[in-house]
Amino acid sequence: MTNPLFYAKILLFGEYGIIEDSQGLTLPYSFYKGALKFSSLDSEFEKKSNTHLTKYADYLLDLELPKGFELDVQKFQYEISEGLFFDSNIPQGYGVGSSGALVAAIFERYSITKYNPENISKDQLKNLKKVFGLMESYFHGRSSGIDPLICYMNLPILIENKESVDKVAIPESEEGKGAIFLIDSGMTGETGPMVQIFFEKMKTEGFRKTLKEEFIRYNNACIEAFLKKDMNPFFRNLKKLSNWAYEHFRPMIPESIFNVWKKGLDSNAYYLKLCGSGGGGYILGFTKDYEKAEKMLDGFHKEVIYRF
Template identity: 85%
Template sequence: MANPLFYAKILLFGEYGIIEDSQGLTLPYSFYKGTLKFSDLESDFEKTSNISLQKYADYLGSLNLPDSFKLNISKLQKDLKKGLFFDSNIPQGYGVGSSGALVAAIFEKYSVKTYLPEHISKDQLKELKKVFGEMESYFHGKSSGIDPLICYMNLPILIENKENVDKVSIPESHEGKGAIFLIDSGMTGETGPMVQIFFEKMKTEGFRKTMKEEFIRYNNACIDAFLKKEMNPLFRNLKSLSVWAYEHFKPMIPESIYNAWKKGLDTNAYYLKLCGSGGGGYILGFTKDYKKAEKMLEGFHKEVIYRF
């Protein structure tokens, strides 16, 4: 059996909001992927990966996971001695789930019990999300478990609230004028410090209020409109979301993107939003006319992820 591939993920909606119980919508992104492999560890990349996996295995061994989700740590450690490493082209610090894919790959290979993603019930999803949260906390200090869950399931996931997630089908991508795309900010972002800034902001009552009353409302309305393929309400709420982020998430918007973000709002040609925690990495763009947006965003590296 060939080693399964674990794809990157894109959080279309819900960045920071899911910390505060908003909805979220995530998609697998097959452009980037990772898989566990064996080698003689001759390259620096393979060596470094193997050494960091050894440290990670020690951490996993210290976790007290529920019986139905236990990991075979001794097998993992034996495999590491045989040259196991994680072969991945998922960029780190880009908000597309590099650690999530690794966690999913480890669970798939070393979980004592075998699970088939398509047969996992909603209750099991909830449990698995908790387990993945513990497994991924090693990388981020605190994790919701969402990223590994998406990478593991390889299906679009609707985050209903802090506790509940469900599989969801999204409208099929087809060659229209409109597009959802990624823009490379040209710098990496670190999740930890960005989340720290967010929690500092949450200490002020005014920010908490606007987060709950405005951000979460626009965010959830975007998800609802996208799943129903209602483009006018989608773009109306996207604009509100983009304006809100421009005003309140300034520290999370990479400097290289400031002007382009504002230009989109001023011309209504496209709207930008954070992809993940921000600070660098990718930014998400939405437009009804990709050709026009592409011209206006000349000089940026862009990747289309969805057409409509």
């Protein structure tokens, strides 16, 4: 059996906003990956994974998927009984798509109609996103389908709005002083409770208004400037976005990160934003001078994902 690898993903922009029709920009992240494999299930990890797959197969058995996107669940169940497990180093609860990679791997192996990610049309992308949303809802209660889509396509994806997504080219990473990096908050976050907090906030008119008029405007402007590699407007809007999140997404910012988030805003040395739903896991950092930011963030585990 060949084991296609499915990489983690990073949502650079669009967290929560994409629920309300903002744009989003996501990248595959090859540092973390997962693949379906067979074993005699000797280790605790393999046993646990196999048990999870058994429960997930029961869910998929009752799931009605659109025509052309059906899964051979019987084959999946048979292979689970033969020792199938998901071998992954993608951390769970870190906002980098652990369930997305699993869903992508299962679809790739068990979809009755086979697709080639390189030749997928925009319409098929839209349908795949829906299918992946249904498949991933098992893990989060509600899913846009974006995470598995990025893991499956293994390409940067521009989320144009709720309905429409497209493949996109991002500027080449180069060895400059600037960087986009991940900071480990040291704790895991759960998507469900964080999304619940967001929907509670959406019940107040003031929050809805500022989300639409400010957050979405800054978010979309960041994406536009980043894709053009126009770094001055990029950092200008990024500061506004980071400041907005500091004020309005406070419950989603892990306690360990709270003070350094403010320190970045006050010093302009770096700006932080949520990576996924927040509550824990990774936080995204952006800086024009990584050496300086690294010193200021001493004590935190960091990983550079893009240089400019």
